[in-house]
Amino acid sequence: MAPLISLRKVGKTYFNGDLAVDVLHDVTLDIEAGEFVAIVGExxxxxSTLMNILGCLDQPTSGDYLIEGENVGGFDGDELAALRRRTFGFVFQAYNLIPTATAQENVEVPAIYAGVPARDRRERAEALLKSFKLGDRLDHRPSQLSGGQQQRVSIARALMNGGRVVLADEPTGALDSRSGAEVLALLRVMNENGHTVIVITHSREVAEKADRLIEIRDGRIITDRMRNFRANSDAAIGLAQRAREGFAAIADVPEAIRMALRALRANLFRTILTxxxxxIGVGSVVAMLAIGTGAQDSVLNRISSMGSDLLLVRPSMANFRGSAGGSNVTLVPxxxxxxxxxxxxxxxxxxxTSNVTLRRGNVDYQTTANGTVPQFTEAKSWTVERGEFINRNDLEGYAPVAVLGQTVVKTLFPDDSNPVGQYVLVNRIPFQVIGVMNEMGASGSGNDRDDVVLVPLTTGSMRxxxxxxIRTITVKVEDAYAIDLTQERIQALLNERHKREDTQITNMSSVREAFTETSNTLKLFLASVAAISLVVGGIGVMNIMLVSVTERTREIGVRMATGARQRDILVQFIIEALVVSAIGGVIGIFAGLGTGYVAQLFGMPVAFTAGPVALAFACSFVTGLLFGYLPARNASRLQPATALSAD
Incomplete structure (x- = not known):
C-alpha cells in the first residue's frame, strides 16, 4: 500500500517583489498511517512551512505531494478544503480558538463545514470535551479557560471530524511543564487509537516523546530516525474507515446567523453606530413615503369628492376685473x-360670492355668502345635515332663505339650539335658516369650508x-369619456356668446392626473433623498465588515484549516452583512412607523401601506448584500497559511 503521506523533492520559494527566498529544498519524506512523528528544527x-504543506494549508513551489498515492498538487481550493476536512486536524501553539465562541462551539466548527446536523455535532463536541475532562467548561469562552484547557479544546476540535492526521505546531510552546506533559500524553493516547500524529517543535525534549524524529535545518532534512516503531496500522485503518467524508455543505443558515450575531456582539458599540x-435610511424611507402618500391621498380624495366628471368654468385671468363683491364681469347666469x-x-x-356680516342677537360675524342653485350639493358632494337645501321655488321666488355651514352655526348658535326656522341678518337683511350643512373641514389650502352661508343665486344677486x-360655473357631464369634447363645445359656446375668448375651463380629471403625476415625482424625490441615508448606512456596513475581516484574519485561517471552502467564508461574511442590514431594517421600519404616527397625532395626513415598508426593508437588504460583498470576497480569498500567521 502507498504511504499515507509522501513528499517527493518538495521545494518552497517565497517571493518578496523580485527577491526569491528558498525555504524548503528537495524534501523527500514518507509517513505511514499510525506513526507518531516529530519534526524538529530551530x-x-x-x-512551519513544511507543516503548512503537509496540512494542505499551502502548496509547494516544486515537487509532488501525495496522500495515499494521490497527487494533490492539481487540487483546487475546494478540493483542498475537503481534504483538510476529512483527513487533518490541527493543534496550534496559540490555540487559535474563536474568542467569541464557547468551548463547545469551537469544537463544532469542523463539523459545520462537513455538513453534520446541529444535534449530532453538539453531542459529539460535548462527548469529546468530556473525554478531555472539560465537561464543566462547555459554555466557557477561551478567555475563561487556562492555557492547558484551551489546548485541550484545540485537540478536541482536531478530532471532531475524525482527525486521521493530527498536525500539532509547537503544542506545548505556550504551556507550563505540567500542562505540556498532559498535552503530550493526550497526543500519545490519540496515536495509540490510530491517529497519525505529527508534532512540529523546536524542543528536543518534546521531540524525544515521538517514535520517529525528523530533523530539518535550512530547509533540508538532515536526519530521519525511527526510535520506537509502534504497530498502530490496524487502528489507523479502522480510523480511516470511520472518518467522516463530509459533503462540503455551506454552513447552515441558522448557524451562520448565530456566528454573525456573536461577531457583532463582540464589538457592540461599533455595531450600533453601523x-x-x-x-436612519430605512426610517426615512418609511416615514417620508407614508407622509407623502397620506398627503397625496388627502388631496386626491378632495378632488375625487368633486368628481372626475366635472368642468369648472371661470373668467380668464387676463380679462378678470373685480367688483365690490369680488365677482367677475364675464360670466352671467x-x-x-x-x-x-x-x-x-x-x-x-x-x-x-361676497363677504358679508351676519348678526343674531348681540353676535356679529364676518363670513362668506355664496349664491347658488339647487344642484350645488350634487356638484360639491356636500349633503345637508338638518333641514333642507335651496329648491327651485326658492330660486324662482327670490326667497330670503339661507343654509348655514357648521362654523357659522357654532358661532351664531352657541347654545346648541336648532337654527332651522330661525332668522339671521345678512348685511342687515333678515334671512330664514332652512338648513345646516354637514361638516366638511379645511380645504387643501387650509381654508375653512364650513365658514359659509348659502343663499339662492337670484336672491343674493338682487339683495x-x-x-x-357670477364667479364660476360648475358643469357635470353625463359621459365622463366624452368630457374633452364637451369641454371644447362649452368653450366654443362661450366664445360665441362673449365674442371673445375671455373664459377658461378646468377639467377636474386632468387636475387629478396632473396632481398625481406631480405628487409621484415629489414622492420619488423624497424617497431618493432618504435613500442617500441607506447608501451612507451601506458604506458603514462595508467599513465594519472590512475592519472585521482584518481583525478576524486568524479566525478565517482556522475556519479554512478545519475545512471551510472559499464560498463558505464568502457566504459567512455576506450573511453577517445581511444580519446587520436586517436588524437595522427592522428597527428602521418601527422608527419610520413611529415617526408617521407622531406626525398623524399633529394632524398631518399619513397613509401606512405595506408597499413602502417592504420596499425599505428590501433596500436595506440589498444594501447589505452589495456593500458586504467586497469585504466577504476579500476574506474568502485569503490563503489559509497566510491567514493563520496574521497578528
Whole structure:
C-alpha cells in the first residue's frame, strides 16, 4: 500500500517583489498511517512551512505531494478544503480558538463545514470535551479557560471530524511543564487509537516523546530516525474507515446567523453606530413615503369628492376685473342656462360670492355668502345635515332663505339650539335658516369650508351682491369619456356668446392626473433623498465588515484549516452583512412607523401601506448584500497559511 503521506523533492520559494527566498529544498519524506512523528528544527529552519504543506494549508513551489498515492498538487481550493476536512486536524501553539465562541462551539466548527446536523455535532463536541475532562467548561469562552484547557479544546476540535492526521505546531510552546506533559500524553493516547500524529517543535525534549524524529535545518532534512516503531496500522485503518467524508455543505443558515450575531456582539458599540445609518435610511424611507402618500391621498380624495366628471368654468385671468363683491364681469347666469342645453351636460351650477356680516342677537360675524342653485350639493358632494337645501321655488321666488355651514352655526348658535326656522341678518337683511350643512373641514389650502352661508343665486344677486355677474360655473357631464369634447363645445359656446375668448375651463380629471403625476415625482424625490441615508448606512456596513475581516484574519485561517471552502467564508461574511442590514431594517421600519404616527397625532395626513415598508426593508437588504460583498470576497480569498500567521 502507498504511504499515507509522501513528499517527493518538495521545494518552497517565497517571493518578496523580485527577491526569491528558498525555504524548503528537495524534501523527500514518507509517513505511514499510525506513526507518531516529530519534526524538529530551530526557528527559520522551514519546519512551519513544511507543516503548512503537509496540512494542505499551502502548496509547494516544486515537487509532488501525495496522500495515499494521490497527487494533490492539481487540487483546487475546494478540493483542498475537503481534504483538510476529512483527513487533518490541527493543534496550534496559540490555540487559535474563536474568542467569541464557547468551548463547545469551537469544537463544532469542523463539523459545520462537513455538513453534520446541529444535534449530532453538539453531542459529539460535548462527548469529546468530556473525554478531555472539560465537561464543566462547555459554555466557557477561551478567555475563561487556562492555557492547558484551551489546548485541550484545540485537540478536541482536531478530532471532531475524525482527525486521521493530527498536525500539532509547537503544542506545548505556550504551556507550563505540567500542562505540556498532559498535552503530550493526550497526543500519545490519540496515536495509540490510530491517529497519525505529527508534532512540529523546536524542543528536543518534546521531540524525544515521538517514535520517529525528523530533523530539518535550512530547509533540508538532515536526519530521519525511527526510535520506537509502534504497530498502530490496524487502528489507523479502522480510523480511516470511520472518518467522516463530509459533503462540503455551506454552513447552515441558522448557524451562520448565530456566528454573525456573536461577531457583532463582540464589538457592540461599533455595531450600533453601523446600525444607525441603516436605521436612519430605512426610517426615512418609511416615514417620508407614508407622509407623502397620506398627503397625496388627502388631496386626491378632495378632488375625487368633486368628481372626475366635472368642468369648472371661470373668467380668464387676463380679462378678470373685480367688483365690490369680488365677482367677475364675464360670466352671467344666462351662460349657465346656455351650457345646460349642450349635449352630455347633466347640470351647470353658477355661483357668486361676497363677504358679508351676519348678526343674531348681540353676535356679529364676518363670513362668506355664496349664491347658488339647487344642484350645488350634487356638484360639491356636500349633503345637508338638518333641514333642507335651496329648491327651485326658492330660486324662482327670490326667497330670503339661507343654509348655514357648521362654523357659522357654532358661532351664531352657541347654545346648541336648532337654527332651522330661525332668522339671521345678512348685511342687515333678515334671512330664514332652512338648513345646516354637514361638516366638511379645511380645504387643501387650509381654508375653512364650513365658514359659509348659502343663499339662492337670484336672491343674493338682487339683495346682497348687487350685481348679476357670477364667479364660476360648475358643469357635470353625463359621459365622463366624452368630457374633452364637451369641454371644447362649452368653450366654443362661450366664445360665441362673449365674442371673445375671455373664459377658461378646468377639467377636474386632468387636475387629478396632473396632481398625481406631480405628487409621484415629489414622492420619488423624497424617497431618493432618504435613500442617500441607506447608501451612507451601506458604506458603514462595508467599513465594519472590512475592519472585521482584518481583525478576524486568524479566525478565517482556522475556519479554512478545519475545512471551510472559499464560498463558505464568502457566504459567512455576506450573511453577517445581511444580519446587520436586517436588524437595522427592522428597527428602521418601527422608527419610520413611529415617526408617521407622531406626525398623524399633529394632524398631518399619513397613509401606512405595506408597499413602502417592504420596499425599505428590501433596500436595506440589498444594501447589505452589495456593500458586504467586497469585504466577504476579500476574506474568502485569503490563503489559509497566510491567514493563520496574521497578528
Amino acid at each position: 526557528s527559520g529552519s522551514g519546519k 446600525l444607525l445609518g441603516i436605521v 344666462a351662460d349657465a342656462e346656455a351650457i345646460r342645453e349642450l349635449p352630455n351636460v347633466a347640470f351647470a351650477v353658477p355661483e357668486m 346682497i351682491f348687487g350685481q348679476r355677474n
